[in-house]
Amino acid sequence: MRSENGSTGRSFVEVARRRQIIDAAIETVAERGYANASLAHIATTAGISKSVISYHFAGKEELLREVVTAVFDECGEAVGAALASCRTWTERLAATITGQLEYLRDHRTRWLAASEIVISHRDESGTPLYLQSGDEEIEGIVGILEAGRDAGEFGAFDVRIAALTVVHGLDGVLTEWQKDESLDLDDYGRRLVAFILRAVRPGAS
Amino acid sequence: MRSENGSTGRSFVEVARRRQIIDAAIETVAERGYANASLAHIATTAGISKSVISYHFAGKEELLREVVTAVFDECGEAVGAALASCRTWTERLAATITGQLEYLRDHRTRWLAASEIVISHRDESGTPLYLQSGDEEIEGIVGILEAGRDAGEFGAFDVRIAALTVVHGLDGVLTEWQKDESLDLDDYGRRLVAFILRAVRPGAS
DNA sequence: CTAATTTTTGTCCATGCGTTCAGAAAACGG
DNA sequence: CCGTTTTCTGAACGCATGGACAAAAATTAG
Numbered sequence: 001m002r003s004e005n006g007s008t009g010r011s012f013v014e015v016a017r018r019r020q021i022i023d024a025a026i027e028t029v030a031e032r033g034y035a036n037a038s039l040a041h042i043a044t045t046a047g048i049s050k051s052v053i054s055y056h057f058a059g060k061e062e063l064l065r066e067v068v069t070a071v072f073d074e075c076g077e078a079v080g081a082a083l084a085s086c087r088t089w090t091e092r093l094a095a096t097i098t099g100q101l102e103y104l105r106d107h108r109t110r111w112l113a114a115s116e117i118v119i120s121h122r123d124e125s126g127t128p129l130y131l132q133s134g135d136e137e138i139e140g141i142v143g144i145l146e147a148g149r150d151a152g153e154f155g156a157f158d159v160r161i162a163a164l165t166v167v168h169g170l171d172g173v174l175t176e177w178q179k180d181e182s183l184d185l186d187d188y189g190r191r192l193v194a195f196i197l198r199a200v201r202p203g204a205s
Numbered sequence: 206m207r208s209e210n211g212s213t214g215r216s217f218v219e220v221a222r223r224r225q226i227i228d229a230a231i232e233t234v235a236e237r238g239y240a241n242a243s244l245a246h247i248a249t250t251a252g253i254s255k256s257v258i259s260y261h262f263a264g265k266e267e268l269l270r271e272v273v274t275a276v277f278d279e280c281g282e283a284v285g286a287a288l289a290s291c292r293t294w295t296e297r298l299a300a301t302i303t304g305q306l307e308y309l310r311d312h313r314t315r316w317l318a319a320s321e322i323v324i325s326h327r328d329e330s331g332t333p334l335y336l337q338s339g340d341e342e343i344e345g346i347v348g349i350l351e352a353g354r355d356a357g358e359f360g361a362f363d364v365r366i367a368a369l370t371v372v373h374g375l376d377g378v379l380t381e382w383q384k385d386e387s388l389d390l391d392d393y394g395r396r397l398v399a400f401i402l403r404a405v406r407p408g409a410s
Numbered sequence: 411c412t413a414a415t416t417t418t419t420g421t422c423c424a425t426g427c428g429t430t431c432a433g434a435a436a437a438c439g440g
Numbered sequence: 441c442c443g444t445t446t447t448c449t450g451a452a453c454g455c456a457t458g459g460a461c462a463a464a465a466a467t468t469a470g
Binding site for chain 1: 237238239240241324325327331333335336360362363366367369370372373374376377380381383384393396397399400401403404405406408
Binding site: 011013017049050055056 | 446447448450
């Protein structure tokens with residue numbers, strides 16, 4: 001019997017191969033775009049035969065889903081770590097923004113690939129992934145905004161609209177970064193935080 | 206000699222056919238998604254033979270570009286009309302937001318199709334359309350924000366970040382509307398305007 | 411009415427795709 | 441060492457796509 005890994009029932013080589021294929025898929029999608037990221041190209045990038053992908057993954061569908069969950073989980077953990085050291089709700093709101101931008105800054109390729117897949121990939125019924133994913137991120141921001149409002153750090157405003165604006169503002173940063181590769185993400189993050197804090201600050205509406 | 210139309214040198218029937226094909230493309234892309242909107246499907250939707258599209262358009266590329274420019278020009282005109290009747294910069298900022306949402310509300314299919322194409326379609330070099338389009342919309346909002354700031358209607362903030370946040374917030378409304386078909390766009394617009402006005406209002410920061 | 415031109419049609423083609431498969435190669439267990 | 445299992449390969453498959461083409465149909469002009 002081969003040594004197994006956790007509860008997945010996968011051998012070490014299996015896990016390594018899957019990781020290698022996932023990384024190759026990320027690189028290929030980021031470089032050539034979702035539509036041009038065929039299994040053949042991914043296999044070439046990984047330096048393996050096309051059929052190996054079909055051997056280790058149930059299909060292209062499963063591979064792409066694994067890419068998305070891997071990257072988003074990584075980013076979620078990074079943001080969670082940034083949130084842990086915060087003391088005020090204002091800090092938490094800022095950390096949500098800067099934390100995600102820092103992940104984007106340090107893992108551009110991975111984030112780009114995951115975004116491409118989420119936007120472009122459709123399941124068999126034609127529904128894109130971004131309409132299937134849960135809204136945990138939005139709910140998290142809503143929670144911070146409500147708590148901050150109750151604590152008196154923020155003013156009175158529509159927390160859901162505010163949360164959506166933050167999330168879509170973060171999504172849009174990638175677009176701006178693609179338009180201008182020299183964009184300073186840290187600077188952008190600071191300015192975005194400042195703008196959002198202007199909106200949520202207490203005071204007349 | 207056939208009667209011609211403007212400077213394009215196209216006959217009336219030619220113009221009509223092109224419009225019919227463009228509308229069929231819009232309907233097909235909105236219904237089946239960009240990736241599944243083949244020329245065959247578009248032709249079936251239009252009730253014509255596939256080759257007619259190739260006869261009237263240089264290729265799929267030209268057809269899709271015409272769809273995008275047609276829809277975005279329509280929306281731009283609608284927003285422009287809404288702006289014309291504004292007297293203050295605050296009104297203009299609000300009209301930019303509500304005007305676009307009203308177009309989205311009244312032309313969901315067209316906007317959806319154009320967005321799909323802009324996001325997913327790549328030219329031969331692999332560059333998506335949304336990285337090619339000019340930033341006239343952003344520049345317009347930047348102009349409003351600067352003028353409003355100089356007029357004392359708005360406070361001191363980063364106008365570019367503010368404009369980008371507005372634009373990306375508007376882009377995101379379509380996503381929310383897809384997630385929840387019963388979303389009240391007028392209500393969303395009012396709330397979004399209120400939130401943005403909170404951010405740009407004069408005061409410390 | 412006839413000839414020329416515009417428009418439409420159905421068919422065919424080359425290409426690329428994801429997946430399948432039999433068999434080769436490698437790794438493993440006793 | 442040999443038999444078994446896992447892993448990999450290259451070829452083949454069915455399918456869908458965008459485009460090209462000759463011929464048919466419709467429209468126009470004289």
